[in-house]
Structure formats: structure tokens, C-alpha cells
Amino acid sequence: xxxxxxxxxxxxxxxxxxxxxxxxxxxxxxxxxxxxxxxxxxxxxxxxxxxxxxxxxxxxxxxxxxxxxxxxxxxxxxxxxxxxxxxxxxxxxxxxxxxxxxxxxxxxxxxxxxxxxxxxxxxxxxxxxxxxxxxxxxxxxxxxxxxxxxxxxxxxxxxxxxxxxxxxxxxxxxxxxxxxxxxxxxxxxxxxxxxxxxxxxxxxxxxxxxxxxxxxxxxxxxxxxxxxxxxxxxxxxxxxxxxxxxxxxxxxxxxxxxxxxxxxxxxxxxxxxxxxxxxxxxxxxxxxxxxxxxxxxxxxxxxxxxxxxxxxxxxxxxxxxxxxxxxxxxxxxxxxxxxxxxxxxxxxxxxxxxxxxxxxxxxxxxxxxxxxxxxxxxxxxxxxxxxxxxxxxxxxxxxxxxxxxxxxxxxxxxxx
Amino acid sequence: xxxxxxxxxxxxxxxxxxxxxxxxxxxxxxxxxxxxxxxxxxxxxxxxxxxxxxxxxxxxxxxxxxxxxxxxxxxxxxxxxxxxxxxxxxxxxxxxxxxxxxxxxxxxxxxxxxxxxxxxxxxxxxxxxxxxxxxxxxxxxxxxxxxxxxxxxxx
Ligand code: SF4
Ligand code: SF4
Ligand code: SF4
Ligand code: SF4
Numbered sequence: 233x234x235x236x237x238x239x240x241x242x243x244x245x246x247x248x249x250x251x252x253x254x255x256x257x258x259x260x261x262x263x264x265x266x267x268x269x270x271x272x273x274x275x276x277x278x279x280x281x282x283x284x285x286x287x288x289x290x291x292x293x294x295x296x297x298x299x300x301x302x303x304x305x306x307x308x309x310x311x312x313x314x315x316x317x318x319x320x321x322x323x324x325x326x327x328x329x330x331x332x333x334x335x336x337x338x339x340x341x342x343x344x345x346x347x348x349x350x351x352x353x354x355x356x357x358x359x360x361x362x363x364x365x366x367x368x369x370x371x372x373x374x375x376x377x378x379x380x381x382x383x384x385x386x387x388x389x390x391x392x393x394x395x396x397x398x399x400x401x402x403x404x405x406x407x408x409x410x411x412x413x414x415x416x417x418x419x420x421x422x423x424x425x426x427x428x429x430x431x432x433x434x435x436x437x438x439x440x441x442x443x444x445x446x447x448x449x450x451x452x453x454x455x456x457x458x459x460x461x462x463x464x465x466x467x468x469x470x471x472x473x474x475x476x477x478x479x480x481x482x483x484x485x486x487x488x489x490x491x492x493x494x495x496x497x498x499x500x501x502x503x504x505x506x507x508x509x510x511x512x513x514x515x516x517x518x519x520x521x522x523x524x525x526x527x528x529x530x531x532x533x534x535x536x537x538x539x540x541x542x543x544x545x546x547x548x549x550x551x552x553x554x555x556x557x558x559x560x561x562x563x564x565x566x567x568x569x570x571x572x573x574x575x576x577x578x579x580x581x582x583x584x585x586x587x588x589x590x591x592x593x594x595x596x597x598x599x600x601x602x603x604x605x606x607x608x609x610x611x612x613x614x615x616x617x618x619x620x621x622x623x624x625x626x627x628x629x630x631x632x633x634x635x636x637x638x639x640x641x642x643x644x645x646x647x648x
Numbered sequence: 649x650x651x652x653x654x655x656x657x658x659x660x661x662x663x664x665x666x667x668x669x670x671x672x673x674x675x676x677x678x679x680x681x682x683x684x685x686x687x688x689x690x691x692x693x694x695x696x697x698x699x700x701x702x703x704x705x706x707x708x709x710x711x712x713x714x715x716x717x718x719x720x721x722x723x724x725x726x727x728x729x730x731x732x733x734x735x736x737x738x739x740x741x742x743x744x745x746x747x748x749x750x751x752x753x754x755x756x757x758x759x760x761x762x763x764x765x766x767x768x769x770x771x772x773x774x775x776x777x778x779x780x781x782x783x784x785x786x787x788x789x790x791x792x793x794x795x796x797x798x799x800x801x802x803x
Contacts, residue, residue, distance in 0.1 A: 268767075383731050392735055392749070
């Protein structure tokens with residue numbers, strides 16, 4: 233008998249093997265998910281709630297109010313969407329087109345450039361299933377999946393048996409970590425942990441490239457050349473190597489050039505091939521980036537204008553707020569008031585906000601219109617794009633009393 | 649945590665060897681590894697003056713002493729359900745290669761030692777553990793793979 237599995241939308245790993253025991257209409261016992269996933273799935277599925285200026289109203293009033301805010305705006309900002317389904321994201325993009333809005337997500341200040349480079353095929357990439365089946369080197373750079381994606385190592389990148397990896401992790405896989413501190417992941421990597429000082433990644437890459445090319449690897453922070461050469465040798469022996477790039481590395485690099493050069497060198501010098509997978513945090517940030525890229529050629533920070541698209545840092549959430557170019561904001565599944573630096577976030581208090589979110593957040597409390605949506609994957613079905621680009625469809629686990637963000641966006645569209 | 653010294657303090661400390669061990673300390677170690685129980689020390693079991701100590705030892709080293717029979721202890725407050733130990737445990741892999749052995753949900757539950765329930769590791773079928781029984785070996789699969797030292801064996 234095939235078991236019935238659910239998908240966890242607790243992080244970008246989108247684990248698709250979660251078993252649930254239902255208790256009445258609620259989720260009871262959760263099997264196989266990590267603690268983060270369990271907390272996410274058991275988050276209490278409240279009632280639908282529509283607030284205008286903090287007062288409860290009915291759905292129709294809230295949607296109409298939101299529509300009139302957006303209509304009145306000259307250049308509204310649509311932001312968030314990292315925890316929305318592919319379907320909801322498509323709706324939001326349509327809405328942005330219709331409103332001549334500025335559209336951005338959190339990737340503009342995190343992994344956006346990396347995902348763009350992958351979509352532009354500047355890096356070779358592979359799926360997590362390939363990693364499980366073939367990878368002999370899993371290299372975590374500036375990423376700490378043990379904390380951010382708890383099942384990453386057990387489900388894909390280190391511990392599982394795979395088609396060409398039948399003998400187990402001790403014999404057939406090597407996990408490597410480069411980080412500024414000994415993270416939980418680094419701990420698992422044991423001797424293959426390489427500590428760099430903050431901001432030292434570019435130099436470490438340079439030195440590693442030198443080591444791979446048979447030169448003496450030198451760093452200003454005096455990383456032991458012998459240890460670096462050992463690392464270069466391990467990497468050279470790889471048949472199927474994967475680098476999991478996290479924010480730690482992206483924030484430390486001025487641009488992606490060093491990383492591109494490293495990947496090229498690895499692919500030239502190693503026995504086999506090297507691939508790169510971005511460690512996307514939100515369960516569907518990559519989905520947003522891919523859908524927008526398909527439509528416009530850009531992954532984030534766009535402004536629609538009468539059928540044409542403009543793109544650039546000026547259209548990112550941070551810059552457009554700084555420059556005060558946006559005069560209303562529709563925020564979906566994100567809490568910029570809490571997450572952006574105060575100097576920028578405070579500009580959000582100057583313009584009318586509309587929030588769509590399952591939770592009460594700082595942003596929703598300050599919003600003109602706030603709508604509580606269902607948690608996707610728990611209360612709403614749809615599909616999402618995993619960190620490696622694989623499409624994962626899912627259905628809701630419980631009967632929702634709250635509308636999905638897709639439904640809310642559709643209604644908003646109609647009201648316009 | 650219970651250690652051999654603590655158990656030793658509760659023994660008669662006469663080194664009479666009736667238990668078959670060379671000393672009370674050796675007996676304490678055997679208690680800890682669940683090789684023997686309090687009943688295997690005749691003076692402890694039979695002499696009324698040791699009654700309290702006998703009961704205390706049963707509490708600490710008996711089957712219901714917090715640890716499982718192999719001495720496996722899960723610190724639930726530390727465990728975050730990453731599943732590393734579940735996937736790395738050789739007994740789990742042998743019994744369910746395509747389920748937990750491949751990183752997935754269990755396909756065959758019967759003989760699994762470690763599984764994840766509500767985000768925390770749960771131990772069962774511990775008599776299957778490689779540290780237990782006649783051909784025991786010092787397996788460390790679930791210990792070295794845990795990022796937070798949530799699994800411990802009290803031996
Ligand atoms: S690793 Fe991520 S997707 Fe998998 S169960 Fe944990 S939170 Fe959910
Ligand atoms: S039988 Fe009891 S008292 Fe005698 S050596 Fe063994 S543990 Fe000590
Ligand atoms: S000691 Fe070895 S056999 Fe026993 S539970 Fe841990 S990993 Fe499994
Ligand atoms: S490896 Fe440690 S944290 Fe992970 S599930 Fe096992 S006991 Fe829990």
C-alpha cells in the first residue's frame with residue numbers, strides 16, 4: 233500500500249515525504265519532518281480575518297479598500313512572495329503589470345544575483361536527487377543547512393544511500409564546510425572544516441584556485457597553505473561535486489566573478505564535474521525568481537510601465553523606499569517593517585500598506601488593510617520550486633477556513 | 649546522568665565475587681551496560697539492610713531507568729529532528745534501505761531503531777542496536793552524525 237505523503241513548506245527543501253496523523257480537523261502527529269517543519273505545519277490555522285485601519289470588516293470591504301489604495305497610487309510597490317505558491321506569484325506579477333507597479337522580493341538583498349546567474353547558465357547546476365544519487369563531494373560554503381534546512385544532509389547531501397552511492401557516507405562521500413565560524417554543519421564536516429575570517433572568502437577562493445592550478449596558495453590571513461592544498465586535492469579527486477552556496481558567501485563577495493572562476497577551474501581540474509545549488513531559505517523564493525525571469529528576463533527589482541519593463545537596483549525594495557519613489561505597498565507573506573534596516577523601513581510608515589499574511593506581523597499591525605491568508609502547504613495547495621529548481625506540487629493538509637493568497641490576489645484583481 | 653561510580657556507591661562494596669564479577673566496581677559497570685541487574689548481586693538482593701539501595705539501583709539501572717536497555721538516551725530538548733542519525737544508523741539502513749536508508753520517510757517500520765516523530769528522534773527496537781547483544785560492536789553511527797550531541801550511550 234502506498235502511503236499518503238504531504239509536502240512541508242517550512243523551508244526551501246520542500247520535503248515531500250511527510251506523514252500526518254489527523255486529530256479531528258487538525259494536524260496531530262507529524263512523522264519524518266524536522267522540528268522547524270513540525271512547528272510550521274502545526275501553526276494554528278486561525279479564522280479568516282480582514283482588517284481596515286485595525287478594525288474588523290468583511291471580505292468585500294477589505295478587498296475594495298485595498299483596490300482603491302492601489303488605484304490611487306502612482307507607483308505602488310508589490311513585495312514579498314517568497315512563501316507564496318507559483319500560482320499566487322503569477323497572479324502578483326499580472327497585478328503588477330496591470331498597476332504599472334514596482335515588483336520585488338527578498339532575493340534583491342540575498343541570493344538574487346546567484347539565482348539569476350544560474351538561470352543565465354553561468355553555473356552548472358543539478359538537482360538534489362542527483363546529489364543523493366551521485367555526489368561524492370558536498371561542499372557547504374557560507375551555508376549552514378543543519379540550522380537553516382535541517383534535513384538537507386540526511387535527505388540529500390551527505391547521509392543517504394543513492395543509486396551510485398550504495399556504500400554509505402563514511403566510505404563514499406565527503407562533506408566540506410567553509411565558514412567564518414564552526415557551525416553545526418561544520419561540526420559534522422569534522423576535519424574538512426575551513427575557517428575563514430569575515431570577508432575573507434574572495435581571497436580564499438583566489439588561493440584555492442592557485443592550489444588547484446599547482447601554485448602555492450597564499451592568503452593575507454595566513455591560512456595554512458598545506459591545508460589549502462589538501463582541500464584542493466580532495467576537490468580534484470571529485471567525480472561529482474556540488475557547492476551549496478549560502479548567504480554567508482554571497483554577502484562576503486563584491487560580485488560573482490571569483491565564484492564563476494572557481495567553478496570553471498574546478499570543472500577543468502577535477503576528475504568529474506562540479507555543480508552549484510543555491511541554499512534558498514524561503515520555500516518558494518526561487519519560484520518567484522524563475523517565473524519573473526521567464527516573463528521579463530530579470531529575477532527581481534522590476535518596474536512595469538505600459539507594457540514595458542524596467543529593471544535595476546533602483547527598483548529594489550530597499551532603493552525604491554530610500555528614494556521614496558513608491559507611494560503604496562502591497563506586501564505578501566513578508567514583514568519588511570521588521571526585517572529591513574530601520575532607516576529604510578520607516579519610509580513604509582509614510583505610505584499606505586496592504587498586507588496578506590497568515591500571521592500578525594509588525595507590518596500587518598501598521599497596515600491600512602490587512603488580510604490573513606492560509607498557510608500554503610497546510611491550508612492551501614499549489615506548487616512551488618525547490619532550491620534546485622525542481623517543481624514540487626502539493627495539496628492542503630486540512631480544510632481551510634482562510635483564503636489562499638492566490639484567491640485573495642484574484643479577488644483584488646477583479647476589484648480593480 | 650547515572651555513572652558507574654554512583655552505582656558503585658550503592659553496592660555492598662565487599663568484593664565478594666558472588667555475582668561472578670571480580671569486584672563491586674566491575675559489577676557497577678555491568679549494571680550500567682545492562683549486562684546484569686541488581687538481582688544478580690545476592691547480598692544486595694537478599695539482605696534487608698540493602699533494601700533501600702537495591703530499590704535505588706533498580707530505579708537507576710533498571711529497564712525503566714530513563715535509558716533504554718542499550719543505554720541509549722535521547723536528549724529531546726536538544727534534538728531538532730534533522731534525521732542524520734536515522735539515516736546513518738546501519739540497522740535502519742539494513743532494514744529499510746529505500747526508505748530511511750535513502751533519506752526518506754520509513755517504508756518498512758518494523759525493525760527501525762530511530763525514527764522522527766513530531767520533530768524529535770524516537771528510539772524503539774533497541775535490542776536491534778549493534779551495541780547490544782552477543783555480537784555487539786562499538787557502533788557510533790548515531791552519535792557522530794548528530795550536530796547537537798542529542799544522543800548518548802551511558803556505558
Ligand atoms: S527540512 Fe525544511 S522542508 Fe524539510 S521538514 Fe524541515 S522545515 Fe520542512
Ligand atoms: S555480589 Fe555484590 S557484593 Fe559481591 S562482588 Fe558482586 S556486587 Fe559486590
Ligand atoms: S549505536 Fe549504531 S546501531 Fe545503535 S542506534 Fe546508534 S547507529 Fe544504530
Ligand atoms: S542527529 Fe541528533 S538532532 Fe538529528 S535527529 Fe538525530 S538526535 Fe536529533
